[in-house]
Amino acid sequence: MKNNLKIEVIISLVLVILTVLLLNPFHFWMPNMLHMIMIAFTLVILALFAVFFLREKIQDERDSVHRMLSGRVAFLTGSTLLTIGIVVQSFQDNVDVWLVVVLVAMVLSKLITRIYSDNRL
Structure with missing residues (x-):
């Protein structure tokens, strides 16, 4: 159970960081290949986040x-x-x-x- 909590925290933090970076708060990038890769990576992390909660077992x-x-x-x-x-x-x-x-x-x-x-x- 503790190991699942660590994975949940890591996936949650990565998802939050990626979504904040997608807002481009410091205007680092224009929509280019890096930005598109970040969008794809965010979608993958969101899918992992959803799978984690769907497979969660209640003890x-x-x-x-x-x-x-x-x-x-x-x-x-x-x-x-x-x-x-x-x-x-x-x-x-x-x-x-x-x-x-x-x-x-x-x-x-x-x-x-x-x-x-x-x-x-």
Whole structure:
């Protein structure tokens, strides 16, 4: 379990670093081959991140509670930040469609999963 935590932390940090670098905060590069390679590498790391969580095994009730808590915190953090982005951009009269699409997708997937798990599991 401790080894899986180390892998999870490493993959998470690499994913965060790559996505920040893709924003090009210091204007180091134009869209060139290096930038395209970074995008591809980010997609691969994101896939590894998703596979890690899909293959995660729950050992006992405590692990289940920790997993549920981290999911709730992640959902609330993501939805809060997306809502803040939508509000700020609405004051600037320039709401990015992707912010709304992602927020709606998060809320609907949460709702559908909840309904499915209540009725089927």
